[in-house]
Amino acid sequence: MSTTSKREKLLQGVNYAALLLAGLICLFPFFYVLSVSFTPAAEVVRRGVVLIPEQITLYAYNQVLQGYGLGNAYQVTLFRTLVGTGLNLVFTILMAYALSKKSLPGRAPLLMIVIFTMLFNGGLIPTYLLTRYLGLLDTVWALIVPGLISAFNLIIVKGFFEQLPQEIEESAKVDGAGDMRVLWRIVLPLSMPVIATIGLFYAVFHWNSYFDGIMYIRDQQLYPLQVVLRNILLNFQTQTADAVSDTTLPASFLSIQMAAVMLSTVPILLVYPFLQRHFAKGVLLGSVKG
């Protein structure tokens, strides 16, 4: 008995160590990028690999905010995230509420229409041609309209609405409240957990997506943050060689790139505590319905 418990103690120790390592592996790249973005070029030349800079410079941040159009891109992304998420929520909640009413005639085929789109889709090219045909190219709406409702989120919200006790809604109606009032005053306040969850789903989607910006937007003034960041990063193939050797600048080109990465990551980190809590809940909510 004592030998097994000794062995189990050892196994526990190995387990803790491995998990600690896994956590650090997830954290380290962010830490290193933060460090690079503040490290003066001269210190890199002097010390080689710098994990914690002795001196810090804000040169890279100044450069990236002024010379690379990041400020403008921030506005585009902020707009699509706020307005986009707002519209996502309105469209999703309204449709989900109607579909949650089991007595609604035609509910089953309507649900099929939604679910089928999760299994089969027209693909990239027809969707692009449609967006083009609708005249949305080179407008910020091309970043919002194509993803207006996620079928997955719709099903989650519908499932949540179905679990609410119907009696409350019915008694409110007996008291003379209209449908809109019931939805607004009774159903929505009870549904804040699920609304916060899918709101965050949508918001993170808007903040992180870059490919729609590449596909639908040609006008540089309308580039979202991730597209501008991508362009800055893809410069490495042509520019790094010069930037590394040019030690006269206060910070290397890599530092500028990493400052851009940090500026795009920080907003996510700020809302991360909320994200973590609600996302985990959302994933589990989704799985309940299978």
Added chain:
Amino acid sequence: MRNLKKHRFMYMILLPGLLYFVVYKYVPMLGLIIAFKDYKLMLGFWDSPWAGWHNFTQFMQGVYFWDIMANTLLISLYKLLFGFTAPIVLALMLNEVRTEWFKRSVQTLTYLPHFVSWVIVYGLMVALLSPGDGLVNQLLQASGFQTIAFLTEPEWIRPLIVTSDVWKETGWGAILYLAALSGIDPSLYEAARIDGASKGRQIWHVTLPGIRNVMIILLILKLSNILDAGFDQIFMMANVFNLEKADIIDTWVYREGLERMNVSLATAVGIFKSVIAFVLVVGANKVAKRFDGQIW
């Protein structure tokens, strides 16, 4: 008619969403007709001449066909192999941790990468792996080794795709397993211990059967997405230097359709992929139902 009046409000609030699904999901499906035409932007949808199955045969006979199929399937299979097992292992490891704060901290750290975009992940890779001043290459150089152009070398792109995918999604993928694990009846472990089962046997006979359903469902989802090798990620990581080993169906469709404007050919390939995916997901679902309860 009375029904319509009684449910008028519900139909009214349903309409905007329904309109979205019809316009943005079903109209593009009709657009698949393009695949059977020789679509010219100048002629438009109706006036472009019919092409029959030409676009499909052209694709399957193309020299690129086997290359992009192989890339897609290989990358997907590697991702399946590691991306499916890693979250299970992580969840099992976390499940053995009795110190709550430690468990929560590890979870917080391992979820984090899930929330950043592939562009940002690529930024992290540039910091660590770029040929001149990336951390790894600086260390290689300092130890007297040759530097490696990780981000442009074809031989490195697939390992990088799979590794970065596992890095980004493992912590997140463990959530569902942890939830399933917390639902296992503790008395089962108690009984196993009384019968003298070792830790390993407890995991095999109690823990794994407890998460079996979640494993099956996730495996099915991953299998039916086998032709989705990860567009956002690969479009970000692929470049002219490593494209031969990284070009998947989706990236090929993008270039063929929107850069070279071979709209019909690209759409045909898109359908080819959608149809296979559809068959896979429906079939996998049937298989799962049949095996439910019989795997262990």
